Amino acid sequence: MTDMILQEGAAAAPTNVWRAKALASFKVGDSVFKLLAQIAAATVLLVLGGIIISLIIGAWPAISTYGVDFLTTQRWAPNARPNPVLGGLGPIYGTLVSSLIALLIAVPVGLGISIFLTELCPQWLRRPVGVAVELLAGIPSIIYGMWGFFVLGPMLADTIEPAIVDAVADIPILNVIFAGPASNLSLFNASLVLAIMILPFVTAISRDVFNTVPPVLKEAAYGLGCTTWEVVRRVVIPYTRVGVIGGVMLALGRALGETMAVTFVIGNSFRITGSIFGPGTTISAAIASEFAESRDLHQSALILLGLLLFVLTFFVLAAARLMLMRLERKQGI
């Protein structure tokens, strides 16, 4: 034993220097690497900070000129003399209404598809159908816009909208909401396109959270004699309620910010008409249409609209994230 240690001690003397040098260079390499990683992580925060700061700087002239009135003024006259009169009510209204209608359509359909996928669908069909629905999410949004303009628009203007207008012609409130004339480009068209766009998000997240329900709970319910619908309604959905709402809010966040699909089909009108069959605009469509030629106060007002949109989506997405995080914690992840 001692000769081994003696041998080691003898051999260690020259290699000590080499090892010290290697350790020193490792130390430098380590610190550089760690620094790079830290800088990169900070970049994520910097990007968010940069977005907020640049939006506020750009929007400041409009904020100081219009103040809170910007949220309640409908008139959008960038060329008014002597000063432009700009109000964001039109785009804000359009954004909220189109996203709301899109949710009203997409949530039931999306939940229906996820229920189908988790409860009814035969095993061999599950993957293809799931993949097919997720393919919808992969299609770039400009294609939705093109399709909405060339295919959905005429479909709505020629058959669907006139039918609805005639059907509700005598019902008091509905005949204002669904008033004619039927048009290719309308808030309704944009809402439908948005609904199809956010459908895969609702479906994917719902299906994932539905799959996290412990089978023992469902089997217990079946064992008591519940029908499939009762199991879904009384066991699955209450268990996953938070996750589903999180998914819905994620989809809402996506719908609020969608630009290209909406710009093609919404009609670009800043006036609020009571009817959803009339043209309108959303914040992102307004920015996309008018930014390239805007100057000074007009441009600042558009950036202010962008800031409002960012704040709105920030809150919606933060809420969604919090809900999904709570669900993950419940799973023990």
Next chain:
Amino acid sequence: MNPLYAPRRRKSKIAMALCLGATIFGLAWLTLILFTLFWNGFAGLSVALFTQMTPPPNAQGGGLLNAIVGSLILTLLGIGIGAPIGVFAGTYMAEYGRFSKITSVIRFINDILLSAPSIIIGLFVYGAVVVPMGGFSGLAGALALAVIALPVVVRTTEDMLLLVPTQLREAAVALGMPRSYMIRKITWRAARVGLVTGLLLAVARVSGETAPLLFTALSNQFWSVDLLKTMANLPVTINNFINNPDPNWKRLAWAGALLITLAVLSLNIVARSLSGGRNPK
């Protein structure tokens, strides 16, 4: 049958029928959209698409070469800037700061950036790059795409690195490997399939984006690979062409749209098959 059970059963059957209906409804739209795209797009596909430049309106022929090349350049550059930052940031979150509070904050912020409206990113890059530079440029467009790709890469990198078993790391460190070396040679290597998946998803995400390029890279009728000038790209070109009643331009726009969709869908499928395959072990 038990009279209490029959109405419940009927309700269940109706509900399930509605769910089936919802699925058919959703798939019907998908089929309709893809059908329209393929029908119109295939009519425009030709070899000339890849060999000729964008034509002026109301001319015959022409292709999308400058737009395709421009898009490739912008995408490569955008990923080239965004992906390394994303990988390093994900590495920080999974390796160095795994249990710290700041990591949860970064993860939160990252998820918000992931779903932020892309037109806001375009406005940000306009204010931060285009205005100081004094003009539109391909560089600004690439930066906008980098900002869009960043959150995707951060997210997948962190997820994939978290999947690598801790024992691998501990074994490497026990053998005397310095930490950065261990991360590079062991952890990244073990997760490399996942990291590549993240890259592919980022490319797919970035390829289809139009809004951020509208006020940064704009577009260019001619062949230009100069990053300091406006650069042609597929999405903005499609946007310009489709609004024009010229049938030649419309044909090219649909063909371009088909190209983008095929690229995005195949990237998604490849990424899915890669990650669904082997686990990094």
Next chain:
Amino acid sequence: MTFQPLMRAAAVAIVAFTGVTAQAADITGAGATFPFPIYSKWADAYKTATGNGLNYQSIGSGAGIKQIQAKTVTFGATDMPLKADALKKDGLVQWPMVMGGIVPVVNLEGVKPGELTLDGETLADIYLGKITKWDDAAIKKLNAKLTLPSTAITVVRRSDGSGTTFNFTDYLSKASKTWADKVGADSAVEWPVGVGAKGNDGVAGNVAQTKNSIGYVEYAYAKQNKLTFADMINKAGKHVAPTVAAFQAAAANADWANAPGYYQILTNQPGDASWPITAATFILMYGEPADKAASAEAIKFFDWAFAKGDKMAEELDYIPMPATVTALIRKTWADSIKNK
């Protein structure tokens, strides 16, 4: 590590790409969609003749004015001419390049180009939202021989800042007092009704797509896309069709020599054969440009267009500037634009 060689290759590629600059000098310009068809035709021919390209972004007069003021392009193009004091303030020089006509286009089943007739008052009422159906009495009065459907009119107008809109609304203001009071004339107005489309091409595309719609476009767009245009009743009360002769009759009234900055509005001109909505389109360039070489290249293009582009313009039903005026313009270049 797999990333290193990949990144190295990417870096080399990027350097190689950015090292390659454009071989030929590309002239950059932006602005009106009104003259885009003729500018692209000229640009194509110029490139074949001299190898220099013209990179023209057809983004609307409003955006064109903004870009030239921001100095991001060498020339701006606008159908809404700037007044002398605005020109002086920015140090810009303005001149007309070519003239053309704006026509109302409709999408009505069974109605062929030239069969529908409208006048200024009726057109204004349609765009005010006062006339909402195609079989309204006012339209029927002008078109006794046509059977018009009882459907609603879908009004299409511009969503962007447009010189075409400026000329169109200027005509409507002259033709209808209600329009002048309520809306007025500008590149972007507060439209009472209608869906907005981007650019002349957007309006043309929208009208082509939407049944029972009406819009206004520069004549080349209507002709090239085989849209149904309408005839008009002009100031003299005569029925005119949009032809080169009608545009020229209106243009003959212009007094270019005495207008500072060549500011002339050609709408609602007197004369039996004049087309009521005629317009000239202008170019804006800096008197003292920062990039003298680019400015000189651009002037060379415009000089070539004046010398050799007349026939191409007429093929697309634009009116080239008369020789007397181009001589004046060349003198303006020599006097006002310092690019030597």
